[in-house]
Amino acid sequence: MNFFFILNGKSLKNVSLILIAAFFTAWFLYIENLSQIPVFSTKDGAKAIYRGEKDLALTFNIGWGDEKAEPILDTLKKENIKSATFFLAGSWAEQHPDIIARIVKEGYEIGMLGYDYVDYMDLEDAKISRDISKAQEAFKKLNVKDIKLLRAPTGHFDERTLKIAKRYGYTVVHWKIDSKDWQNPGVAKIVENVKKAEKGDIVLLHASDSAKQTAKALPLILEDIRQKGLKLVSVSEMITNGEVHSEEVR
Structure with a gap:
């Protein structure tokens, strides 16, 4: 049939x-x-850090938005958290000098997230260099000095990015634990994702407007970290205080 x-x-x-x-x-x-x-280093020594040997580092990406950064800072202050690292896009930083001043004043570390928040995997080498240079100028005008850390804007990078960053004197920082807060999966799920963090891990969080649930999840995340007895440090402190982990790009 x-x-x-x-x-x-x-x-x-x-x-x-x-x-x-x-x-x-x-x-x-x-x-x-x-x-x-985990493709985090090159044969010539250029590398990206994704975890350390001890302590725990909370990192916050900000690429755009006007509303979510300050609630995150308010929570960190209320919870008496002295160490965190903010990776900021230069274009965002230029538009929010008051928030930049507050981050610096409250003692948090600043790393670069490029300038235009574009995927470096899609760019030619010269355009990656131009984006980094433009970000450098933006932070220089804001009187933010001695930035040593760079995070690939979308999290995607290859050997070229590592080599260019090294040429500019930056250490590329990735992460071991992704909170997935940018997906807005619910406060409980964000907390559950970060609960996987162990000694030495670098945690990815966001303070851009797209991450609508991070500020509510943060107090619960900090409570869990305290219960585990983990010390919070900046990424630079983690790098300085012990061995860091990377793997070769192939």
């Missing part, structure tokens, strides 16, 4: 849209997983 399926134009269009959506969803998940592959 033969069966024949007849699709009209509207049905065919709906099927096509579903297939296209499925493709882009799969591609996004693939790219996101790529950023977690």
Whole structure:
């Protein structure tokens, strides 16, 4: 017995849209997983740090937005947290000099997140260099000195990024624990993700406006860290105080 399926134009269009959506969803998940592959150093010594030997480092990325950075700072102050590292896009920093001044005044470390928050994997070497140089100038005008740390804006990097960063005198910093707060999965899930953190880990959090639940999750995260007896340090303190871990880019 033969069966024949007849699709009209509207049905065919709906099927096509579903297939296209499925493709882009799969591609996004693939790219996101790529950023977690531990490819963190080159044969000539250029490297990215993703964890240390002891203590714990909370890092906050800010690429855009006006509303979420200050609640994060308010929570850190209320919880008496003295050490954290903020990776900031130069373009965002230029637009928020008061928040930059507050971060510096309250003693938190600042690292660079490039200038335009673009994926370095998509750029030619010269454009990566230009983005880093532009960020340098932005922070210089804001009187933020001695920045030594750089994080690839989207978390994606390769051997080229490591070598260019080294040429500029920066250490590239990745992370071991991704809170996935940028997905807004719920406060409980963000806390659960960070609970995986152990001694020596670098934790990725966000203070951009896209991360709508981080400020509410942060007190619970800090409570868990205290219960574990872990000491919070900046990334630079972690690098200085012990061995750091990296793996070769192949």
